[in-house]
Amino acid sequence: MTSAVDVAQRRAVAEVAPRAATIRRERRRRAKRVAWNVVGLTVFVVLVFPVFWMISTSFKPDTEISSFPPTWLSGEPTLEHFRDAIARPYFWEVVKNSLIVVGAVVALSMVVAFLAAVALAKYRFTGNKLFVVLVIGILMLPQAGLVIPLYVVLARYGLTNELMGLVLTHLVILLPFAVWTLRGFILGIPKELEEAAMVDGSSRLGAFTRILLPLVAPGLVATSVFVFITSWNEYIFANVILTDQANQTLTVWLSYFYGTSRATDWGGLMAASTLTAIPVVIFFLLVQRKIAFGLTAGAVKA
Amino acid sequence: MTVAAEATAHRSRRRPRRFRRALQASVPYLLILPVIVVITAILGYPLYKLVALSFQQYGLPELIQRKGEWIGFDNYVSVLRDDVFWDTLLRTVVFTAANVVLTIVLGTLIAFLLVRVSGWVRVLLTAGLVLVWSMPAVVAVQVWYWMTNFQNGILNHVLTQLHIGDYGQHDWYATTFSKLAMVTLLIVWGAIPFVTITVYAGLAQVPRELIEAAEIDGAGPLRVFRDVTFPVLKPIFLILTSLSIIWDFGVFTQPYLLIGSSHVDASNYLMGVYVFIEGYAHSDFGRGAAISLLMLLMVAVMSVFYVRRMVKMGDVR
Numbered sequence: 210m211t212s213a214v215d216v217a218q219r220r221a222v223a224e225v226a227p228r229a230a231t232i233r234r235e236r237r238r239r240a241k242r243v244a245w246n247v248v249g250l251t252v253f254v255v256l257v258f259p260v261f262w263m264i265s266t267s268f269k270p271d272t273e274i275s276s277f278p279p280t281w282l283s284g285e286p287t288l289e290h291f292r293d294a295i296a297r298p299y300f301w302e303v304v305k306n307s308l309i310v311v312g313a314v315v316a317l318s319m320v321v322a323f324l325a326a327v328a329l330a331k332y333r334f335t336g337n338k339l340f341v342v343l344v345i346g347i348l349m350l351p352q353a354g355l356v357i358p359l360y361v362v363l364a365r366y367g368l369t370n371e372l373m374g375l376v377l378t379h380l381v382i383l384l385p386f387a388v389w390t391l392r393g394f395i396l397g398i399p400k401e402l403e404e405a406a407m408v409d410g411s412s413r414l415g416a417f418t419r420i421l422l423p424l425v426a427p428g429l430v431a432t433s434v435f436v437f438i439t440s441w442n443e444y445i446f447a448n449v450i451l452t453d454q455a456n457q458t459l460t461v462w463l464s465y466f467y468g469t470s471r472a473t474d475w476g477g478l479m480a481a482s483t484l485t486a487i488p489v490v491i492f493f494l495l496v497q498r499k500i501a502f503g504l505t506a507g508a509v510k511a
Numbered sequence: 512m513t514v515a516a517e518a519t520a521h522r523s524r525r526r527p528r529r530f531r532r533a534l535q536a537s538v539p540y541l542l543i544l545p546v547i548v549v550i551t552a553i554l555g556y557p558l559y560k561l562v563a564l565s566f567q568q569y570g571l572p573e574l575i576q577r578k579g580e581w582i583g584f585d586n587y588v589s590v591l592r593d594d595v596f597w598d599t600l601l602r603t604v605v606f607t608a609a610n611v612v613l614t615i616v617l618g619t620l621i622a623f624l625l626v627r628v629s630g631w632v633r634v635l636l637t638a639g640l641v642l643v644w645s646m647p648a649v650v651a652v653q654v655w656y657w658m659t660n661f662q663n664g665i666l667n668h669v670l671t672q673l674h675i676g677d678y679g680q681h682d683w684y685a686t687t688f689s690k691l692a693m694v695t696l697l698i699v700w701g702a703i704p705f706v707t708i709t710v711y712a713g714l715a716q717v718p719r720e721l722i723e724a725a726e727i728d729g730a731g732p733l734r735v736f737r738d739v740t741f742p743v744l745k746p747i748f749l750i751l752t753s754l755s756i757i758w759d760f761g762v763f764t765q766p767y768l769l770i771g772s773s774h775v776d777a778s779n780y781l782m783g784v785y786v787f788i789e790g791y792a793h794s795d796f797g798r799g800a801a802i803s804l805l806m807l808l809m810v811a812v813m814s815v816f817y818v819r820r821m822v823k824m825g826d827v828r
Contacts, residue, residue: 242627248628249624249633253632259646262658266657320545325542334540341821345822351782352801353782355803356784356786358560359553442649449791476652481653482650485647489645493641
């Protein structure tokens with residue numbers, strides 16, 4: 210026969226036991242989380258290291274760059290390499306060229322692509338499927354395969370070594386992307402808004418300019434920034450079409466930084482790399498969230 | 512009122528309506544017209560030219576005279592009989608496979624990692640991914656070249672410090688394999704963020720209750736992935752894989768610049784570099800056009816799946 214005390218004791222144990230188990234489980238879960246965090250931070254360090262190393266090197270004096278063992282961060286950071294990079298021949302010319310090309314490409318492509326995107330998003334018409342196939346098909350063409358035909362045709366019309374030739378080339382490789390992305394943004398606007406405006410007596414054009422345009426403006430900005438970045442980064446056509454050093458764009462200038470001998474001024478090269486990347490990184494951070502899902506549209510409901 | 516006047520009045524009442532309807536039907540075509548014009552002029556004509564060139568002897572003299580000599584299928588015969596073409600194709604296929612598998616597997620693993628870490632680590636890691644994603648290819652190549660430099664590249668130093676071996680003065684660009692391995696490392700590094708962020712977004716679509724139910728039923732993490740998570744993510748994986756295949760197969764900037772324009776040759780060609788050197792750099796535009804066309808056809812075949820998928824999804828409104 211069990212005494213009352215015994216029963217009480219047993220009950221207490223029965224109550225404590227699960228609590229101890231929860232605490233143990235909680236503790237195990239926390240340990241697991243800490244372990245995952247350590248893995249996560251390691252991955253972060255490995256991924257970001259090249260970017261860190263570029264910036265770190267660009268601020269180091271030459272003695273530190275070639276020192277062994279290397280220093281992670283400079284004790285005496287210097288702007289010397291940035292001054293050198295900027296003072297290199299043609300730097301300001303190529304920056305100007307890049308800006309002209311990018312500006313023209315953004316302006317032209319946004320106007321032309323927006324019209325087509327409206328057609329795709331707002332109208333059903335015979336041949337719209339064919340048009341979509343055309344747009345996405347071009348988006349997939351490897352640029353290396355297009356170098357010869359574009360070069361030969363541009364050469365025939367005297368457009369090689371002209372910024373105009375590069376603008377046209379960028380236009381044709383970026384239009385499909387711009388059309389497709391803008392179409393997604395326009396589709397994202399509820400039809401009812403426009404219909405409501407038309408019921409209230411607005412014309413189709415009125416509804417378009419007063420309702421659709423303001424709503425799609427962020428999408429237009431995001432797309433144009435992405436066009437900006439791609440055109441700024443583009444290498445193969447810029448390298449082929451613009452032959453004179455003074456006519457090149459920033460990426461081509463950067464690729465010739467070390468010449469062919471590869472006796473390299475690492476500090477200068479990293480400073481120039483940092484300068485080339487800065488505008489891209491800033492703009493990319495601004496719009497990444499909006500644009501990332503254009504190419505996987507439908508598969509990911511972002 | 513005369514009959515004629517009546518008829519005119521009638522017509523003038525009818526005409527605007529019919530005119531308006533015709534105008535309305537033509538609106539979408541007018542809207543896509545500029546894109547069609549630009550693409551036809553700047554891409555359509557060159558593509559036609561590409562086909563024509565591939566049947567011609569067309570080098571620098573012909574470029575200056577603007578007239579090639581018709582030689583039938585000679586360019587194609589020359590390319591298809593060339594071992595360099597087949598070696599390059601095989602190398603590119605293996606290279607593409609390695610790059611795609613590494614990118615997708617590592618990208619997916621990091622996406623799963625993102626789910627498991629604490630909030631602040633997730634924010635940090637996401638920021639890092641976006642930073643890597645935003646690096647221009649040409650810039651990334653320069654940084655890579657500096658890090659893997661044999662004299663005072665940081666990679667050799669770190670590997671030696673970690674006691675993985677003595678890597679002092681190790682030349683990462685000595686053999687074809689190690690050259691291409693460096694290119695792979697660079698491409699995978701740059702491509703992981705897109706995969707990770709897309710897969711992570713997809714993971715949010717996997718119903719939590721389903722995973723919990725499976726776990727209660729005793730399914731381990733692998734089982735949960737196979738039977739619950741993967742089916743939801745499958746369309747995303749299909750699209751990411753086909754995009755990666757298309758991109759990696761035609762890659763140019765990274766191998767051309769990292770291996771170095773003076774060091775790329777038949778022993779380390781990838782398709783993109785091969786077509787560029789043989790056609791453009793050697794100024795043999797006719798033969799280059801034949802290679803380009805073959806390459807474009809291969810990519811077109813690979814793109815069929817992706818394009819069909821996008822058109823189908825574009826149809827759902």
